[in-house]
Amino acid sequence: MVTLLKLGYFIDVVELSSFTKAAQKNYVAQTSISQQIKELEKDYSCMLINRTNTTPTEAGKVLYQHAKIIQSKIMDLDNAMEGFTGNGLNIAYTSLLDVSWLIKIFSKSFEFQNNLNIKKINMSEVTPGLQNGRFDLAVTFDSEFQNDKEIVTIPLQSGAYSIAVDQDHPLAKYSNVNIADVYKYSWVMLSPKDIGKSFKIMEERSHNLNLKPKIKYFADNIESEIFLIQRSNLIGFFPENYPVESISKRVKLIKIKKSPHTYKIVAAFPKNGKVSKNKNLMRILKETSM
Incomplete structure (x- = not known):
């Protein structure tokens, strides 16, 4: 069966x-x-x-x-x-990078350690989840909260995106590449549904460079993206220092010179929610902030 x-x-x-x-x-x-x-x-x-x-x-x-x-x-x-689970602090995250920040935050907060409900979700689900009370706190990319006055954000990390390529890709021999060279090859990206507003921001930044991305495939998770990078010799995009080697030893990250494709990871929560009303947790978030 x-x-x-x-x-x-x-x-x-x-x-x-x-x-x-x-x-x-x-x-x-x-x-x-x-x-x-x-x-x-x-x-x-x-x-x-x-x-x-x-x-x-x-x-x-x-x-x-x-x-x-x-x-x-x-x-x-x-x-x-998920919304029908028990009481406690409901937390959302969207990538492996977010998990390391959750560990740092809650290793200092004993109040919630035995009462946390943690869920990995798509980026497009974050803002609605915070707005409708499904989640009390989210750690993710700040692109989701632009111009949203009801969501408070505290910056945790910032950096630039690198490209990920298979070891047989023409760009694999370089340690860093020019942005124009990146646009000469076909890409695979997580779907707009998965990465939310980040996709629109990528399109706008590409337009400002007078460059057009060659997106051949959309993947619905990181593992599928890595699979297509290897099998179809495509370029993928990951935050710098993302542990791609934990998924595949064939894939390497390469820095992009003077890239406009940057990111910021934040802790986000409703303005009048559980987190904003908890002085101890707010203190810890501010201490953790970059």
Whole structure:
């Protein structure tokens, strides 16, 4: 019988091109991953993964597309039900960089340590989530809160975006590149739904440079973006120092000279919400601020 566990393992094997890496990601033995994939192939009576190069077969490609849709729908369900969880401080974040800041903030606040509800969401969900009371605090990119007078932001980190390329990409031999060179090649980006207002800001900055981005694919998560960077030799964009090596050893980050594509990570919360009324937490946020 097809299960969400099998589909999840299958997606990881396809996107990581490795049974071993899929096992490491899920903290299980490689034999467990292999067994689940074999059972999935038995369920559909066809080969799904080429064992010689760990790539999906034609049937596997079809299953991958549908499995991603199913996975996305389950995430939507989780998000919809999140508002019905128990009391405490409800926190949203959008990337791995945000997690490190949450650790710093709440390692100093003992009041909430045993009563935190933390959820990873798309950037486009952050502002509505804060406005409707689903979340009390969010750590994410500041682009979501421009001109929003009801949301308070405290800056935590700023920097520039780097490009991410496979080791065989023509730009991989450089340690830094000119912005014009970046626009000569095709890109993969997280979808506008996932990155919210950051996408519009990227378009505006590109227009100001008189350059047009060549976006070939949109990905719905970081793992899919890394997969397409490797498989289709595309350029992706990540904040500088983003730990891409934790996902793939083949992908490297390269700095962009004099790039206008910058970012700022902030702690954001409603003006009259739980966070703004808690003096201790406000003190900690201000102390953590850059």
